[in-house]
Amino acid sequence: MMNRRKVIKALATGGALIGASVLMPGLALAGWNKEAFGSENQGMAMKSLLGAEPAASADVSLKAPSIAENGAVVPVTVKTAVANVESISIFVEGNPTPLVAEFMIPAGTKAEVSTRIRMGKTSNITAVVKADGQLLSASQETKVTIGGCGG
Amino acid sequence: MAGIMKVKAKSKKEMTSVKLMAKHIMESGQRKDKKTGEAIPAMFLQGITVQHGGKTVFEANLGTAVSKNPYLAFTFAGGAKGEELTINWVESTGKTGSETAAIK
Numbered sequence: 001m002m003n004r005r006k007v008i009k010a011l012a013t014g015g016a017l018i019g020a021s022v023l024m025p026g027l028a029l030a031g032w033n034k035e036a037f038g039s040e041n042q043g044m045a046m047k048s049l050l051g052a053e054p055a056a057s058a059d060v061s062l063k064a065p066s067i068a069e070n071g072a073v074v075p076v077t078v079k080t081a082v083a084n085v086e087s088i089s090i091f092v093e094g095n096p097t098p099l100v101a102e103f104m105i106p107a108g109t110k111a112e113v114s115t116r117i118r119m120g121k122t123s124n125i126t127a128v129v130k131a132d133g134q135l136l137s138a139s140q141e142t143k144v145t146i147g148g149c150g151g
Numbered sequence: 152m153a154g155i156m157k158v159k160a161k162s163k164k165e166m167t168s169v170k171l172m173a174k175h176i177m178e179s180g181q182r183k184d185k186k187t188g189e190a191i192p193a194m195f196l197q198g199i200t201v202q203h204g205g206k207t208v209f210e211a212n213l214g215t216a217v218s219k220n221p222y223l224a225f226t227f228a229g230g231a232k233g234e235e236l237t238i239n240w241v242e243s244t245g246k247t248g249s250e251t252a253a254i255k
Contacts, residue, residue, distance in 0.1 A: 032197050032241075037214045073218045095216050096181060103225075104210035110166070114224035118179070118216045 033102070042091050042098040046128065049089060049099060054128045054135035062127040062138040071119040071144040078127040078138075079112035085131045088113050094123025119144045156238050158252035160230070167230030167254055169201065169209070171223045173240065179215035196221055198241040203230055230254050 036049035046053050063077040078088050088111065089102040100117045111129065119125075119142060126139040159170045173196055180193030193215055201209040208227040230236075232254055239249045 031210065032212050037212075077224075092216060097214060097216065099214050100216040101214055102212040103223075104207075104212075106207055106209070106227075108206075108229060109208050109225060109227040112226060114222070115211075116218040116222045118218050120181075 031104070036102075037099050038097060039099065040097060042093045042126070045091065045097070045099040049102060050128060050130060050135055052135055054126075054137035056138065057129075057136035058138075060127055060129050060136050060138035062125065062140050064125050064140055064142050066141070067143045067145070068119065070146050071121070072146075073116050074119050074125075074142060074144075075114065075116050076125060076127075077112070077114040078129070079110075080129045080131070080136070082111065082129060082131045082136065085111035085129055087130045089128045089130075090115070090117060091126045091128065092117065092119050092123050093126065094121045095119065154250040155248065156240070156250045156252065158236065158238065158250075160236055160252060160254040162230050162232050162234075162254050166226050166228055167203070168226045169224065169236065171199070171201070171238070173199065173221045175220060175242075177215065177217055177219045177221060181215070193243060195243050196240055197243050198239075199223065200239045201225075202237045202239070203227065203234065208236075 033049050036045045039045035039048060043053060059082050060080045064074060068074045076090060085105045087102055087104050090100040091098045092100055103113045105111055122143045124139045124141050126137050128135055128137045155174045157172045161168050175196050178191055178194040182191045184191055195215050196213055199211045200207055209225050211223060213221060234254045236252045241247050
């Protein structure tokens, strides 16, 4: 079902890159932005995923604990009342790779997403909403007492 | 094949709320093997797509910082009791899967 043709096409066009991508061999998924997910800098990750850095907005609501006992599982909910939302993405500035996840919101789906993320250390969480070509964000600091990235 | 997706989808007032948990270790590539000291290679779910009646209602691109056994919750317009959702996933290794779940 996952559209074999699309996968093969992505493999063919990305063929030259496969050899270089030892760390992340997952070129098969067309929508997965390898550069953004691999970027170690939040600003760079935002630029390569969204094209620009977002502006803080009160229209975006980010719900996350202010203190997380366990950085391996930090519950996060992002929602917004803005119309025509295209995507919601979550960044954690202090993580080795700040981009956590990107969610596509097709028309008809509510602009509200909950998930659980990992945080290596105390850091800002930023949610970015892309709507009508605009980039809106909300940030919050979450203190982590036990990191979730190491072994 | 036994599925990795646990899905609770509930229809209410012409909206369907979906709670989804994937059973997956989400190996980040940051951890080290305690015995050998070598890094354990990353292996994680990269993409999850949920379709209803042929239409994509949700699509997630995940990185390594998503917790083990990824949890996602979202709501979409439409969907009725007894209808089916199709969930497709892609792992960073290229492995894919497709599963279905009924709306309650």
